[in-house]
Amino acid sequence: MIEVSKYFLRYKKIIFFIFLQIVIIQVFQLLKPWPIKYIFDYIVEEKNLPLFHIDHLPIDFQLFALCIAFVLIYFLLGAFVLANNITKMSFGNKILNDIRIDVFRKLQKVQMSYFNKKSVGDLIYRAINDTQAIQIVATKIMFPLFSSTILLIGIFIVIFQINKKLLFVFLLTIPFLFISISFLNKSIYKISNNLREKESRLLSAIENYLNNIFVIRLFNMEDIEHKKLEVTGREALKSNLQLNLFETIHAWVVNVLIALGTSLILWIGVRQVLNSELTIGDLIIFISYLESLYGPINNISQSISLYYESQSGIKRILSLLNEKEIIVDGRKVIKDNSIENIEFKNVYFSFDSKKYIINNANFKILRHEKVALLGKSGSGKTTIASLIVRIIEPSIGEILINNLNIKDIKIKSLRENICLVTQRPIIFNGTIFENINYSNKSGTRYDLDEILEIVCLDSFVRNLPDHLDTQVGEKGAKLSEGEKQRISLARALLTDADVFIFDEATSAIDKDTQDKIFERIMKKFEDKTILYATHRLENLKYCDYVLLIKEGKILKADKSSLKI
Numbered sequence: 292m293i294e295v296s297k298y299f300l301r302y303k304k305i306i307f308f309i310f311l312q313i314v315i316i317q318v319f320q321l322l323k324p325w326p327i328k329y330i331f332d333y334i335v336e337e338k339n340l341p342l343f344h345i346d347h348l349p350i351d352f353q354l355f356a357l358c359i360a361f362v363l364i365y366f367l368l369g370a371f372v373l374a375n376n377i378t379k380m381s382f383g384n385k386i387l388n389d390i391r392i393d394v395f396r397k398l399q400k401v402q403m404s405y406f407n408k409k410s411v412g413d414l415i416y417r418a419i420n421d422t423q424a425i426q427i428v429a430t431k432i433m434f435p436l437f438s439s440t441i442l443l444i445g446i447f448i449v450i451f452q453i454n455k456k457l458l459f460v461f462l463l464t465i466p467f468l469f470i471s472i473s474f475l476n477k478s479i480y481k482i483s484n485n486l487r488e489k490e491s492r493l494l495s496a497i498e499n500y501l502n503n504i505f506v507i508r509l510f511n512m513e514d515i516e517h518k519k520l521e522v523t524g525r526e527a528l529k530s531n532l533q534l535n536l537f538e539t540i541h542a543w544v545v546n547v548l549i550a551l552g553t554s555l556i557l558w559i560g561v562r563q564v565l566n567s568e569l570t571i572g573d574l575i576i577f578i579s580y581l582e583s584l585y586g587p588i589n590n591i592s593q594s595i596s597l598y599y600e601s602q603s604g605i606k607r608i609l610s611l612l613n614e615k616e617i618i619v620d621g622r623k624v625i626k627d628n629s630i631e632n633i634e635f636k637n638v639y640f641s642f643d644s645k646k647y648i649i650n651n652a653n654f655k656i657l658r659h660e661k662v663a664l665l666g667k668s669g670s671g672k673t674t675i676a677s678l679i680v681r682i683i684e685p686s687i688g689e690i691l692i693n694n695l696n697i698k699d700i701k702i703k704s705l706r707e708n709i710c711l712v713t714q715r716p717i718i719f720n721g722t723i724f725e726n727i728n729y730s731n732k733s734g735t736r737y738d739l740d741e742i743l744e745i746v747c748l749d750s751f752v753r754n755l756p757d758h759l760d761t762q763v764g765e766k767g768a769k770l771s772e773g774e775k776q777r778i779s780l781a782r783a784l785l786t787d788a789d790v791f792i793f794d795e796a797t798s799a800i801d802k803d804t805q806d807k808i809f810e811r812i813m814k815k816f817e818d819k820t821i822l823y824a825t826h827r828l829e830n831l832k833y834c835d836y837v838l839l840i841k842e843g844k845i846l847k848a849d850k851s852s853l854k855i
């Protein structure tokens with residue numbers, strides 16, 4: 292709870308305002324039956340009201356005033372409840388937003404190995420559902436608990452003034468209520484924990500299904516996949532039913548105990564009225580308070596169950612927010628166009644701390660050099676590229692840029708100056724222009740003609756009816772793999788990076804087009820440092836020398852020594 296409280300403390304003023312509204316609301320709640328009491332005890336008995344020195348006024352007018360007061364109390368109560376709900380909702384949404392932003396920020400910082408351990412479905416569940424647990428603490432636990440406590444105290448004070456004997460009878464039922472509630476809460480906590488895990492598993496299964504729908508069809512796996520989904524869905528449903536069942540039993544036990552207490556109080560109260568120990572007006576107040584008295588107790592019990600339910604969500608969110616294996620940002624900024632060298636010094640890298648993918652890498656790339664990273668599939672080319680832009684970090688050794696440890700450099704500055712084009716192009720749902728212009732933070736609509744020509748997309752775009760404003764579909768569904776790669780390349784070339792890393796960025800493009808693209812890039816970006824990963828020997832003609840990766844070792848090689 293202490294860790295969660297920082298989200299609340301940011302809104303101290305709003306919280307104070309909400310508490311104030313709650314106090315006013317509870318005062319109106321307590322006032323509700325009083326006009327009726329006065330009508331029965333004074334107007335019906337044709338006595339003058341003791342209130343507000345209005346005993347000289349006619350009885351009709353006093354009755355009218357009490358009727359107006361009755362309506363006014365309900366009107367003002369409703370108005371304050373409305374204002375309170377709006378304030379609570381906006382506060383709850385603010386907290387939810389803050390936590391979600393922190394979750395997304397954290398996801399940007401955690402080591403990539405974190406994503407090996409967690410499925411996307413699980414992460415979506417944490418970001419959407421688990422974050423709501425903290426919102427629930429605020430809106431459905433903290434405030435209802437406060438308002439119920441205030442109302443309970445108010446009711447106890449008033450009833451104590453009216454009739455101590457009845458209050459004592461009522462108080463007897465409370466321990467039974469709480470004992471049974473805490474017993475049921477334990478079961479609810481266990482089931483809700485289980486339900487969260489199952490629902491997160493179901494979300495992962497659905498996400499997996501939707502992502503792989505193409506392969507599922509190709510291999511006629513529909514029936515098997517549907518069965519898997521059915522089993523996961525059934526498990527989630529079972530937990531959901533269990534939770535529902537326990538919540539219903541919970542409400543049942545509470546209601547029976549409430550009925551028991553109420554009948555006891557009525558039994559004694561009515562007899563007191565018959566013996567003239569209690570006025571009818573007081574009994575009306577009493578019965579009315581009884582109804583609202585059990586409301587707060589019920590609220591408190593529900594808040595306790597919700598507290599237990601929300602614990603598992605909060606735990607899951609905190610485990611993500613407290614994840615220790617993060618990439619810590621550096622402080623030093625690289626000036627634009629100033630990268631003189633990139634050096635690997637005794638670098639080892641392993642995804643699982645067992646086998647080193649990169650095994651004592653030592654090399655230095657100098658300014659303006661064009662370097663090919665050559666290696667078989669799975670040899671570690673992407674790993675080297677990811678290390679340079681600090682998507683992952685060396686297990687041992689150092690990477691230096693301008694003789695500065697990469698860990699000391701601000702990540703933003705690093706990635707502004709070194710641009711990586713990934714092997715698998717990442718395309719967003721939007722237009723071609725939006726996809727290419729993504730890297731342009733200024734928002735101005737650049738003239739893309741030159742870039743389009745370099746990546747051989749000019750005639751393709753020209754022939755489209757909507758040209759650059761053509762929608763590409765979800766993940767670029769309306770484009771070929773080669774077109775996606777060229778859009779991804781264009782996006783990178785639009786940046787003002789000092790170093791470009793192309794990780795097999797043209798692997799899906801035909802040889803002639805690829806040659807044209809390479810030639811144009813090398814000419815246009817002659818003054819840039821370029822590292823490109825490839826497993827095709829014919830691509831070596833554009834480099835000054837080759838870094839050859841074999842079994843995790845990296846050797847510098849002359850391209851003429853390799854058979855092209």
Ligand SMILES: Nc1ncnc2c1ncn2[C@@H]1O[C@H](COP(=O)(O)OP(=O)(O)OP(=O)(O)O)[C@@H](O)[C@H]1O
Pocket residue numbers: 407642648666667668669670671672673674675714826
């Ligand atoms: N997230 C990961 N977790 C565990 N192992 C991984 C992960 N990503 C890659 N690997 C392993 O690391 C090794 C190097 O992978 P990498 O992607 O760097 O190779 P590559 O040379 O780029 O291959 P390709 O030419 O096929 O793209 C491979 O054996 C791969 O199985």
